Amino acid sequence: MALRSRMKDKADRSGAAEADNRAPLPRPGEYLTDPLLWASWLYHHDEMTQSQIADLMGVSRATVVNYLQQARDLHYVKVVVRPELLNSIDLAQQLKQAFGLTECMVIPFDGGVRPPSERIGRAGAQYLDQILVNGDVLGVAWGRTVLSLAENLPERAMPDSCVVQVIGSQRSAYDGFTAEECVAFIARRLHARSINLHAPAALSNAALRDALMREPTIQEQFARIRSCNKLLFGVCTVKANSLVFASGLISVDESKYYIANGAVGVIAGRFYDIEGNWLRGTMDDRMIGITLDDVRSVPTRIAAAGGPDKTDAILGALRGGYITALITDEPTARNILGRL
Known part of the structure; x- marks a missing residue:
């Protein structure tokens, strides 16, 4: 067309x-x-x-x-480039081979006209629409790119599917990027069941977190999280302007322990280093949400992330085996391949 x-x-x-x-x-x-x-x-x-x-x-x-x-x-018209073609270009093939990915979409650079989160979200929406089938249990984390994906996801009927929140609630001092909002948005688009995690993402202490995790309702929700066959998430950096800090999930001061131990990225509130090793600290002891071990157990793990500042964060996630399908942009793909 x-x-x-x-x-x-x-x-x-x-x-x-x-x-x-x-x-x-x-x-x-x-x-x-x-x-x-x-x-x-x-x-x-x-x-x-x-x-x-x-x-x-x-x-x-x-x-x-x-x-x-x-x-x-006004969205009367939707022009779609077949997303599977973006999986066949040379950059995508190199990333797939280097990290054993099942899928990789690399979108072209636009000269910096639009934020990477917006453009990658659009591409991710096309990819997700292509692979979802009725009956899927889709786990969803949070972030700007995830929200952009949700906003661009075509509406369809998947009444036998569930969209599951995989990390607890964050404070609502910022707009649109919370896990519950991303989950609700995607569930509405898919006419699927929305399952929220009714607990804060971070408690004030480990004892309170452990007590809450023993509640039958929370245990049932975690059983649903562990039943996910597909998982969608963004990747955060550990820079001071990262969404992981803006969300109130962790303070810059508390993050110093992780950064001092080599943290380069965050997935669903969990820190890891450039080799993908999960760095555990006091934050993990009081957090309610999917762990990086849980992430690796999901068959299809979709990361929608890009931008030059996220090179190390995405590279670490790839090396850690947290991603099976990557949607990113050309500069980020080149940066990652340049680090090999």
């Missing part, structure tokens, strides 16, 4: 002057109901040129261009 659209656009540009000089036809009454929808259908499905649509609708070609752009902005 995209190639045909470009060919039509070229034809439209070459004939724009002639089209604008022709007297417009009377506008058919039916187009008054929703011209954006009609113009989109004629252009993408009937493969009419913009000039032909302008004649048919009795408007200028410039108006048709505006209709088509508004239709894109």
Whole structure:
């Protein structure tokens, strides 16, 4: 569709002057109901040129261009590049071979126009839509990229599926990136059952955490977490501006122990080093959520992450075997391969 659209656009540009000089036809009454929808259908499905649509609708070609752009902005139209093709490019193949990945999608660099989390989230939504089947138990962590993925996930009916929160709740001092919000968003898109983890992600002390973990309700929820056959998560850095600190999950002061011991990244609140070794500390003793051992036990482990500052964090996660499917961008892929 995209190639045909470009060919039509070229034809439209070459004939724009002639089209604008022709007297417009009377506008058919039916187009008054929703011209954006009609113009989109004629252009993408009937493969009419913009000039032909302008004649048919009795408007200028410039108006048709505006209709088509508004239709894109309002999500009347979805242009999709087949995600499996991004799995076949050389960078993706090198990453798959180097780390034993089952899948890898590498999207091209856009010059820094949009944040990596937004672009990778869009690509991740296409990938997730491709691999999900009704009956899946999908575990979901949290993060900017995960939320972007959720927002771009196509709506579909998966009534026999569950979307499971795999880390407890964080404070709501920041918007949109909490685990429960990501889980609820994805569950609504899939018309699937949403299962939340009804506990804080971090307790004030280990004794309180241990007591809460003995509660039957929490044990049932962890049994569901361990039944996940697919897991979706983002990757955080240990830099001061990392979401792991903005969320209130851990303070910068408490993180100094992990950083001093070589921490480079965080998955679902768990710190690890450049070789992927799980670094355990006081935070782990008072935390309620999936562990890195649990992560490795899930058959399909999808990481949606990118950006030059996340090179070490993603590399450590790959070396630790926490990822089976990676969705990232070109600069990050090149940086990772440059470290081998």
